[in-house]
Amino acid sequence: MTAVETHEFQAETRQLLDLMVHSVYSEKEIFLRELISNASDALDKVRLQAAQFHDKPLDVSDLHIRLETDSGTRTLTITDNGVGMNKEEAVQLLGTIARSGTKDFLNRLKEKEKSGESADLIGQFGIGFYSSFIVAEEVIVDSLRYDSDEAVLWTSKGDGTFAVAEGSRKERGTTLTLKLRPVDEENGLRDFTTFWTLKEIVKRHSDFIRYPIRMSRAVTAGDPPVTSMQEEVLNSMKALWSRPKEEVTEEEYREFYQHISKDWNEPLETLAIKAEGTFEYESLLFIPSKAPMDMMMQDHRGGLQLFVRRVLISDRCEELLPTYLRFIRGVVDANDLPLNLSRELLQKERQIEQIRKHLTRKVGDALKAMKRDEPEKFQTFWEQFGRLLKEGIYQDAARRDALLEVSLFHSTHGEGWVSLEDYKSRMAEGQDSIYFLTGENLQQLRESPHLEAFTKQGVEVLLFNEPVDEVWLSVVHEFQEKKFLSAAQGQLELGSEEEKKKAQETREQQNKEMATFLSWMGSKLDDVKEVRVSSRLHESPACLVTEENGVSPHFEKLMKAMGQEMPAQPRILEINPDHPFVQKLQSRYDEKQDQDELNTWAHLLYSLALLAEGGELTKPAEFTRQVAQALSKSL
Numbered sequence: 001m002t003a004v005e006t007h008e009f010q011a012e013t014r015q016l017l018d019l020m021v022h023s024v025y026s027e028k029e030i031f032l033r034e035l036i037s038n039a040s041d042a043l044d045k046v047r048l049q050a051a052q053f054h055d056k057p058l059d060v061s062d063l064h065i066r067l068e069t070d071s072g073t074r075t076l077t078i079t080d081n082g083v084g085m086n087k088e089e090a091v092q093l094l095g096t097i098a099r100s101g102t103k104d105f106l107n108r109l110k111e112k113e114k115s116g117e118s119a120d121l122i123g124q125f126g127i128g129f130y131s132s133f134i135v136a137e138e139v140i141v142d143s144l145r146y147d148s149d150e151a152v153l154w155t156s157k158g159d160g161t162f163a164v165a166e167g168s169r170k171e172r173g174t175t176l177t178l179k180l181r182p183v184d185e186e187n188g189l190r191d192f193t194t195f196w197t198l199k200e201i202v203k204r205h206s207d208f209i210r211y212p213i214r215m216s217r218a219v220t221a222g223d224p225p226v227t228s229m230q231e232e233v234l235n236s237m238k239a240l241w242s243r244p245k246e247e248v249t250e251e252e253y254r255e256f257y258q259h260i261s262k263d264w265n266e267p268l269e270t271l272a273i274k275a276e277g278t279f280e281y282e283s284l285l286f287i288p289s290k291a292p293m294d295m296m297m298q299d300h301r302g303g304l305q306l307f308v309r310r311v312l313i314s315d316r317c318e319e320l321l322p323t324y325l326r327f328i329r330g331v332v333d334a335n336d337l338p339l340n341l342s343r344e345l346l347q348k349e350r351q352i353e354q355i356r357k358h359l360t361r362k363v364g365d366a367l368k369a370m371k372r373d374e375p376e377k378f379q380t381f382w383e384q385f386g387r388l389l390k391e392g393i394y395q396d397a398a399r400r401d402a403l404l405e406v407s408l409f410h411s412t413h414g415e416g417w418v419s420l421e422d423y424k425s426r427m428a429e430g431q432d433s434i435y436f437l438t439g440e441n442l443q444q445l446r447e448s449p450h451l452e453a454f455t456k457q458g459v460e461v462l463l464f465n466e467p468v469d470e471v472w473l474s475v476v477h478e479f480q481e482k483k484f485l486s487a488a489q490g491q492l493e494l495g496s497e498e499e500k501k502k503a504q505e506t507r508e509q510q511n512k513e514m515a516t517f518l519s520w521m522g523s524k525l526d527d528v529k530e531v532r533v534s535s536r537l538h539e540s541p542a543c544l545v546t547e548e549n550g551v552s553p554h555f556e557k558l559m560k561a562m563g564q565e566m567p568a569q570p571r572i573l574e575i576n577p578d579h580p581f582v583q584k585l586q587s588r589y590d591e592k593q594d595q596d597e598l599n600t601w602a603h604l605l606y607s608l609a610l611l612a613e614g615g616e617l618t619k620p621a622e623f624t625r626q627v628a629q630a631l632s633k634s635l
């Protein structure tokens, strides 16, 4: 490669660069954190190559990062002896936005720009390599990949294009040279060529980096004074997870979290976990404060960083936590695993399984404690990640009860969250079941006719409005010996034993008295398998219920949405014998009025029941015509 090739940046990259160049953000020093983080990642990667690569041994005995400055030419150089990049990688990695979060960031930025709040966001978010343009007029990358013999030189002024040519590096790794903009303290452009400034920034943002960040400074001593260059390591390099929790500051944890998660919000909770004995490991886990936008997508991946004796083995080891805890970020450093773990081995390794069990329990304990001691914080957590824990109720039979204990739900008892224990403590005398209603939105659920009898009797009903609720309900039948019962399923009796018995008798009596009418209506309505008298209703004329152990319409809809075959589930129409609509319809029927008209009324009654629970009519136009006709007659 001799010629210089010029490339255009991707549109999104250009947008981002433009932002960097014109950034008004005052904490411009964050660029160094980003570049050191990249260098550290490159060192991790070469270390892993060395552990797995056997053809040609790689020397990883002195992995480090070096800072050099020249105040005359106003340059800052950041060098690492990591994996390096070849030409294709330099074009690809430094010319496009690889990170999915960046698009999200740009979108948020566009929103915030309107309100003039964009500046802060830049500081919170990691913008990686491109942050160099916050402080540099020109960026020059000279890199040699560990298995290549030709270096690449990548240069750009951040103006829409970049050039690649042959580089001059002879040793594996990357040299990044920043041609710094003039110092402008007022706008946060400090003098990034001075030793003390850089040391302070490294200490603040990159102290935990596990490789030495070296820099030389001029030291004058003796008589006559002699000036010599002395090298210093700027960071303490302590692996955060191996330090006692009391010794680590919140700030350090936060920086570390941001380094590994690329999430620029604060973590909600930090857990330092240590296991000793037959399998030893140390772990640092973080619960994010915000769920990423793609958390519920099929291709969203979780995973923790896995180290074996301080060597990074995998950046996203998904086997270390069950999938329902995929929102957790962090590291595990294990003592007794082999370094050359392949994916297949990872899945089989017994120790990994033991670590997973242990971590899962620790996370469970932490959540339980948070719920008990910091209920507001737990609520924040639940609002972000509750859906995933509910997946756990289904997936993890061993931890099912523990998960149910911390779960929060909506209910007819006010607007806030309730736990199953809260619910139990409010159960009425003689109530031996936990009642719930499932559906797709809370408002609809709250207004559902199925709740009328409950409201009247003051019996609380849990409102399950998430698809995942149907999933866990399919395997959970009780909580602490109280059965879960759907408010829209089977026969319903509320109150004391005596009241229940009485209600049942009354209902049976009514069913008997209305038998011919009910069976006539059943014969007219194809979509229902039975019409019967209800003890659920007070204000509405009718509602639809499912047989005991039947499938709810919400579940049916979900399955269909997922492309699953699902035979239609005929339901039961329950009618309110005290409602004037029902009473009048029955007297018309008894008077043997016009069959067509009676038929229409019966269908209207059914449609009303379907609409009330948020169902969809198969023939909405016909329904409105019939209603209009009926209304015009009564007007």
Ligand code: ADP
Residues within 6 Å of the ligand: 038, 039, 042, 080, 082, 083, 084, 085, 093, 094, 098, 099, 127, 128, 129, 130, 173, 174, 262
């Ligand atoms: P991120 O680090 O989040 O992936 P960046 O824009 O900072 O995003 O960097 C893009 C990619 O460029 C990195 O993922 C890495 O592959 C490569 N890269 C950046 N800096 C270096 C470096 N010092 N050595 C080797 N590769 C690097």
